[in-house]
Amino acid sequence: MSITVKDVAKKAGVATSTVSRVINDHPSISEETKKKVRAIMEEMGYIPNLTARNLGKQISNAIGIILPPLDSKERLGNPFYLETIETINEEARKAGMTVAIATALDFEALLSNVKQMHRQKQVDGFILTYSDNHDPIINYLMKEQVPFTLIGQPYTHEEKITYVDNDNQLLGKQATEYLMQHGHQNILFVTNTTQENVYFERYFGYQKALMLANLPVHPAVTFQGPEDYVNFEQLLKDKKPTALVVIDDLFAMRIIQLLNLYHYQVPEDLSVISFNNSIFATLVHPYLTSIDVDVAALGKMATQSLIEKLNNNEQTSARMVVPHQLIKRETVIAIKE
Known part of the structure; x- marks a missing residue:
């Protein structure tokens, strides 16, 4: 025979409405009563019906994870999002x-998915896993006052948004400085994205490190189409870099393959440093020197902040910075004089 709310209420000597409020952690119930009722629920083996509970509270008890448009193989296979x-x-x-996941090939379809999830009350709030310059979703969430947290640094409204991030400008600066410590002075920054804030911050850090050292700063080498891969060989011949800072591990692996195709050896001819310290960093030799961004901490803090918002039913703003760590491996060597 299944235990009901009435059974718990009878044994606890309280009204059934009190038991319901305890289940929903209502602030009107004292901590003493909550402890007493919860102890009896555990003793009797009563398990609250979450569906019924959520219907009563008009909540779904679910979190929506919004991934960026998966419009390329790099994004589709990027372990950052899976982690x-x-x-x-x-x-x-x-x-x-x-959790429920919102994904699409472009922003228009992604926005449509998010709107549907919100309007049908499939989720109570969202976690955005990226920060993009042309993202219509963040504007929708703010306009509709939907609770959300952001992994990354927002482009606008920083004072109104709760976000968790690394100090990506510092990451870019330290990656470049690490190359400089190994004697490299002619360094390129290589990326396959120019819309996400992570690119701007890491590239700013690269620029800052070189400017402070009075070394040449190059425009970012961007890969947007097939022609960029073809032109890369000539660009290397023209610029003659000794090292590359690459936007993330997955793209660094592709760049190393491309360098091999053009008969450059890593790290003998070109040193490479990247970011994220993903599974790709140690898949093949040479193992990638990479900066660990602590993906687990980013996801954990973003989720805890959203749950806190939902529990307190308030729109708050905060900036949380997750520490990073340089992982030294095989793709950076000291330059030969």
């Missing part, structure tokens, strides 16, 4: 919540 989903899912599970 982020895994961490968010684990934190949500601890809080008795589930």
Whole structure:
């Protein structure tokens, strides 16, 4: 025979409405009563019906994870997003919540998905896993006052948004300085994205390090289409760099393959440093020197902040910075005089 709310209320000597409020952690119930009722629920083996509970509260008990438009193989296979989903899912599970994922090939379809999830009350709030210059979704969430947190630094409204990020400008600066410490003076910054804030911040850091050292600063080498891969060989011949700072590990792997195609050896001819310290960093030799951004901490803090917003039913703003760590491996060597 299944235990009901009435059974718990009878044994606890309280009204059934009191038990319901305890289940929903209502502030009107004292901590003493909550402890007493919860102890009896555990003793009797009563498990609250989350569906019924959520209907009563008009909530879904779910978190929406918004991925960026998966419009390229790099984004589709980027372990950063998979690791982020895994961490968010684990934190949500601890809080008795589930997750739903919003994804699409472009921003228009992605916005449509997010609107549907919100209007149909499929989720209570969202975690944005990226920060893009032309993102219509963040504007929608702010306009509709939908609770959300952001992994990354927003382009606008920083004072109104709760976001968790690394200090990406410092990451870019330290990656470049590490190359400089190994004698490199002619360094290029290589990227396959120019819309995401992570690119701007890391590139600014690269610029800052070189400017402070009175070394030449180059425009970012951007890969947007097939012609950029073809032109890269000539660019290397013209610029004659000794080292590259690459936007992330996955793209660094592609760049190393491209360098091999053009008969450059890493690190003998060109040193390479990248970011994220993903699984790709140690898949093949040479192992990538990379800056660990602690993806688990990013996802955990973003999820905990969103759950806190939902529990307190308030729109707050905060900036949380996750520490990083340089992982020294095989793709950076001291330059030969």
